[in-house]
Amino acid sequence: MAEHETTDEQWRRRLTPEEFQVLRRGGTERAYTGEYWDNHAAGTYSCRACGADLFTSREKFDSRCGWPSFYQPAAGDRVTYLRDGSAGMERIEVRCTRCDSHLGHVFSGEGFDTPTDRRYCINSLAMRFVEEESDG
Template sequence: MNQEHKFNVIKTDEEWREQLTPDQYIVLRHAGTERPFTGEFNMHFENGIYVCAGCGEDLFDSTSKFNSHCGWPSFDQEIEAGKIVEIRDESHGMIRTEILCGNCGGHLGHVFDDGPTETGIRYCVNSLSLDFKNEK
């Protein structure tokens, strides 16, 4: 896990508030979580690229998405090494691994080692942290 990552996109709190919706701001900048089964991309299975809603960085290819039945979009690998930064999260009385956009530091969700594919990984991501680029 990388606690000292240097992010390329640096903005003030005011700039983030102006750019993001109130719900996106809470999730991306303050590690909030959307309610399960409510996110736009939970059951979204079109071909394309999932990008960070904060900075537009490519994060996940649609081919890595699967239905984990957990209520949030789930992926078994990042689109390219280094796109996701992992940090230790000891909030809410648990020890987990938080995932951030490697470009802007936006909170995406958490990663778990219970994925059903050959990677054994489940990136559990908030829809509010993502945008989607259709493959055309």
């Protein structure tokens, strides 16, 4: 079965209630509570729902917002974008292309000293981190 065809009940069996709320219902974890907001190790961040590689530590930066922040995805086709008018503001939602899970939002023009001046504000609950193996 394709990831886009997975039913809510199947997702509920695969994910914790907190993961389901974020990934499948568009929820947001509280700032400074996720396991990766302050992670500085080298590695890859994958979708917690389907395992697709989404971001790497090379694109991660400290935005001091309380969520993991990246200036771009690992590859352009890894995420899709949707207009999000919820919470009384216009935002751009970021979703996993492979399984259509909610990851977070992307913001532009905030003045960060990054190559793209974008901040992909991603929930830790939406990702799994795999640390790079050291050569020594």
